[in-house]
Amino acid sequence: MRRTPYVTYALIAANVVVFLFTPGIAGSVAGQSDLAQLCHLQAFLDHYAAVPRELIHDQLPRLVPTGAVGVGPHGPGCVVATPEYQKSPPASVFTAMFLHGSWLHLLGNMLFLLIFGNNIEDRLGHVRFTLFYLVCGYAAAYGFALANSDSGDPLIGASGAIAGVLGAYLVLYPRVRVWVLVPFLIFLPLRLPAWIVLGFWFVLQAAYSSGQGVSSAGSVAYMAHVVGFLVGMVIAWPLRAGTPRPPEPQGLLFGRRARPGW
Incomplete structure (x- = not known):
């Protein structure tokens, strides 16, 4: 690696900072979310997350959570009202790329970005890597939205953009060996060619996106990973x-060989 991956480091830092300052996330991380925190978080996500129905049909909801808690006929719940903000669906794709729902979601994405992003940034340069990351993130979000055009569920996370980094790594460095933990009775560390590791990862994402091997797609946007x-x-x-x-x-550092002194 010849260039210091400043953009990769900046993206990781930005994702961590946004996660820490996401309203209502602290309680959910600690497993102690109360209704007020959940309502605050839901209001925040409705504002800044990408929603397939909004991206494809430009159908913005007439009522959104305000973040406040009220008591209705069925008990306490989140108050909804006419939105006091103007939401741009295309801009929400950008903001959604920096939002994560849990520490596991965040750390998993950032680990992949750290391992594979540095070489891609080195190959493309800082500016082109930034554009590449954004293009992959937007393509992943809109690809998922096209396949789920009537969904009103918020789409968040950097997974789509990072999947683009993995795809580029497979093309540019297929024979480079990376360390992985393979479950075989215990987790065995093995150094395998990138084409095996990333190829297997892609096959799993494609299978999961079609509903194979899982009871349902759940909250993971596998189609965004594939795209x-x-x-x-x-x-x-x-x-x-x-x-x-x-x-x-x-x-060794995070599955790949690292410079002396790291």
């Missing part, structure tokens, strides 16, 4: 011929 990954591959494809193998420094 982001494919878009990343397509963008990186023309760069294959001129891409040198990344250096192999000494030491």
Whole structure:
């Protein structure tokens, strides 16, 4: 790696800061969410998360949670009212890329970004990597929205953009070996070629997006992962011929070899 991955570090820092300052998230992280925190969080997500129905049909809700708690005929609940803000569905895709619902969601995404983002940023340069990340994130969100055009559930997370990074890594560095933990009675650390690790990851996402191997898609937007990954591959494809193998420094850091002193 020749360039310091400033954009990768900045993205990780921004995601962590946004997560820490997301209203209502502290209680949910500690497992002690009360109704007020949940209402506050729901209002925040309705404002800043991407919603498939809004992206495809530009249908903004007439009533949204205000963040306040009220008592209705069926007991306490979140108060809804006419929104006091103007929401831009395309802009919500950008803000949604920095929102996460749990520490596990956040740390998983940031770990993948740290492991694979540095070499892609090195290959593309800081500005082009930033644009690449955003394009993959937008493509993933709209791809998921097209497949779920009537859904009103909020879509959050950097997974789609990071899936694009993984797709580019598979194209540019397929033979680079990465450390992974393979469950076989116990978790065994194995150093495998990237094409095996990322190829297997993509196959799983594609299977899950079609409903195979899971009872339901649940809260994970597998289709966004698939679309982001494919878009990343397509963008990186023309760069294959001129891409040198990344250096192999000494030491280990997060599944790959790291420079001495890290």
